[in-house]
Amino acid sequence: MNSAFVAQYAGQVGTLTLEHLWLTGAALLFATAIAVPCGIGLTRFPRWARPVIAVANVLQTIPSLAMFGFLLPVPWLGERAARIAIVALTAYALLPILRNTYAGIRAIDPTLVEVAQALGLTDAQRLFKVELPLAASFIFAGLRTATVTCIGIATIAAAVGAGGLGELIFRGVASVDNRLVLAGAIPAALLALAADAALGLLERVFKVPDAKAYGA
């Protein structure tokens, strides 16, 4: 890649990176807002866990290009490509967050949950003081998987005109210019790696030492 190329596309890469971040960030925000409460709800009604997680699983298996295509004719959504992209990415991010929230809370030592009740914590106190902090590391792990997946899939959103780094990749493919493909792919990969590292750090920070491992 020569310097003229870099000079020509640097600004565009910057703008598209921001666009990419906005698409994935918004989708992750929506997905977290839906999946964490749902995951908590499922721990209260475990009978629903299998069917609900199955639906999220099915969403995950829809090929991304097809998903963007399906959403195109939907009224309101279809008017703006970014809307389609955010809805589709949200759907992909749901499963890992939902599954990890549910599994994280279910994995808490039942003695601790029982003690929280027996000490007279209200349901909300039990959730916010005991269950969520103890499941936090799991939930961040889910968020991490969802983030990396979304950053990757967001490149395909360019196919419906939603922008993001995929735009350079698609343009590069169309014009058989590998430099353009790389100008989109490398920043996307770096974004994914950075998000992975940052969320991995959060996951470790919230990891709770296990008292039982040290012997009673």
Next chain:
Amino acid sequence: MKAAVEFRNLCFAAPQGRLLLQDISLALEEGSTTAILGRSGSGKSTLLRTVNGMVKPASGAVLLHGKSIDGADLVTLRRSIGYVVQETGLFPHFTVERNVGLVLEAMRQPRAERIHRSHALLSDVGLDPAGFAQRFPHQLSGGQRQRVGVARALAADPRILLMDEPFGALDPLTRAEMQDMLRNLLRSMKKTVILVTHDLDEALYLADRIALLEEGKLIAVLTPKQFLTSRQPEIEAYVRAFHRGGREEDSQATSAGGMQEMSR
């Protein structure tokens, strides 16, 4: 005088239909320590858990200071009852200080008061607050964790203290230390204590009365002295099992020790 805790014709059935508690009636005096003794699966923990509403009886009633707990607000009820379990149930993400003060935190007491109270309680159970308040449960030994568990149960100054095999997981030496600590503590505080245990020695050492449960039925309620001399077959079997093997001499000495304590 009203009993601090009274079980009235209490019955409880497991979901599979097996009766875990059968028509239990028992009244516990204010300030007394009652050991509920029995083998695993005899229903002793279930009986204990009816007191703080963790288990809802199928029929019969639990009365605390003369009032039935049926229909009472469970959160308020539980905050007024101390609870200690075998694995301590300390929250691994909280410091010792916060674990002890958690009930007060739930009751929205000011932070300074909570800290003051938890430090005082840590001293009471033999842990120096300066060295222990900021530690996490995984940085404590089993005995120290259990001390924190006891301190936490006492945080809201409850009149009733429920202990479910509190020292069951500890080695014999640590267990003996804990029993001494608890005994001294209970002497200085007037609490009504229900102690679930399968350890006759512990029951003899700590309790004013021993209630023997077998297959969900209350077999007898006796003082430790009466328990050791009873001719009732179930009790004799229990005492015999306790005295068995090479421990015979030791156990007799312990039992005699227990009897001496009683006659004091």
